[in-house]
Amino acid sequence: MATTGTCKWLRPTSELEHYFDEAQNINLYLTSYMVTLSSVAPLQDDHVRKALLHLYRKVPTLRVCFRLCEGTLWACEMDKEEIDFQVIEDTDPRKVAEDMMVRFNSFTGPLWRARLLRAREGIQCPMPELQAAFPYTRSLVLANHHGIADGTSNLKIVDLFLQILDDVIEGKTINDEEQLGEWDVGEETKRLESKVEAELEQDPEYLQSLLDETRRVYMMPVLTVQALSPPEGGEVKTKVMIKDLDKNTTKYFLKRCKEEGVTVHSGFTALLNGSIVDILEETGMKQEAYHIKELHTINMRRYWSGDTSRSLGCHIFLFANNVETATNWRENFWEYARTVHKSLRKNIKEHSSLKQNYIKSKLRGCSFEALSLERKSGRDYSSSNMGNLDSLVSTDTKHVRITHLVRAVGNSPDGWQHNFHTFHGQLNYSLCYSCHLVTEQTARHFVDQLFKNLESVI
Known part of the structure; x- marks a missing residue:
């Protein structure tokens, strides 16, 4: 440059x-x-x-x-x-x-x-x-x-x-x-980072436990990579599959999540994990429980004080979440979803995204220098949920309206990226998958299984 x-x-x-x-x-x-x-x-x-x-x-x-x-x-x-x-x-x-x-x-x-x-x-x-x-x-x-x-x-x-x-x-x-x-350069995020880092350094025993746990998780296999044979000669490119949930089913799913005391994000994450287990079982992998390596996107503005409405730029962090998913997850799905919900809430409350980012920098140097290593350690999937877009997109324009919107993220090295939100009463979902790691047939089968499972739990 x-x-x-x-x-x-x-x-x-x-x-x-x-x-x-x-x-x-x-x-x-x-x-x-x-x-x-x-x-x-x-x-x-x-x-x-x-x-x-x-x-x-x-x-x-x-x-x-x-x-x-x-x-x-x-x-x-x-x-x-x-x-x-x-x-x-x-x-x-x-x-x-x-x-x-x-x-x-x-x-x-x-x-x-x-x-x-x-x-x-x-x-x-x-x-x-x-x-x-x-x-x-x-x-x-x-x-x-x-x-x-x-x-x-x-x-x-x-x-x-x-x-x-x-x-x-x-x-x-x-x-x-x-x-x-x-x-916005994100000064409030920087201050939070400094605070979290100082707290970790003042508690060497806790810091060491986080380092050990991070190493342990990195050593765990990425089950989707282990079980699903990558396509021969697959192009290093992201492809996208789109699925919309009809309004009635979306309404029932959102209502059921609320009744069961979980967020839509937690309920959908539980479905992602369960559907992955289904796919793994079909490949012949047989375990009583599976440790799915999740990665979630969080908007750091949620931790800032004051009005953030004019803050532009990129202010997201990622945090890992790992909840054991039993083979028979369907038998008590909503109890399992509450376990996922509890784990996600704990990570958000305890600033796990900041802690995990600091731990990664301790283990591997600055995060942007670790991209090649990150590609090798991997995770089973990452996700991005923007919630309900209805309050974010104008509905009173005279000549033109936005009547549908789908998001995608190019994540070729990592395999699977799930993006979802609700808009105009529908849940809009896209699966971004890496062609060199996942076949189109596998991706399509997963999407079909995911939405079949969603309809079965509501």
Whole structure:
């Protein structure tokens, strides 16, 4: 990477931003959003282009690139105004999302891209109740470098795009000086990290127990890799499978989770674990119980004080969770789900993401330097749950609405990534799987098994 340029130098990157810049060089952790736009009149390509240009001007993180300065990676503002937008002939947003999760040029930017799919005849609005008012539907796929945005920031950006697009169609003047928010380096997270690290260092016995436990978990086999033979000559690429739960079943599942005293995330995690056990059993692996190695995404803003609504950037951490899953998990599923729920709540309350990050740095040096090792240690899956999106995406726009949204994350080295949320009363799910570790047949079978199990427990 070059060390010169005429851009505006903003600040040194955070460790997390550096981590994601290193990761994206091997196509890891790039995010993609498949957005369905339903409109009153046929959507014009130029309207979308203009809206994206205004978005670039109004969102500081969309103008960012990364450059080296005397050996330190800095965040900079791009040399010139530029967006990476194309109108393409592809008609399958899933395939477009897969192809878009490839590295960006960090030095020049932009660190995001957008692809508008050509209009197709006969495509129905995903929300039947809006079909008459918004009869025209097209897909837009957005992808970004994870170092500039997490799910929270991305949804703010998607919602702002929708509002701008509606105003562009209306012919309104857009105020480009008004910014969506500020690019926050995450000072409160840094303070929490320092506090947790100091507490661990002051308790050597507890610190040693965490080091020992982390080593023990790393030595545990990744069961999905152990039992499922990787495809021969599989491409190192992430592919995506999408599944929507109908509104009635979504309603029953959410209601049942509440009645049983667990979050939707805990209930769905329990189903993921149970479904993995089903797949392992089918391969001939026979154990009384299985230790599934989970990895969960947490929004660090939840620990911050004050108003975080204007905080842009990437402020997520990951934490591992390991709960024993019995072969006969179905016999008392909701009791098992409560065990998962208790473990997840404990990890969140005790800042396990910060503790685990510090332990990894003690064992293997800075986390961004450990990417190759992380690929070898692995986990059975990682997950990202954004909860209910209904309060995050506008529903009162006049000319165009977002009627469906699916998220994807490129995680080729790690095997399985589960993304889910609810939107317009439906649970939207995507499985991102690595072609060199998982066959399409196995991935499809898993998704079928997962949703069959979901319906059986409600």
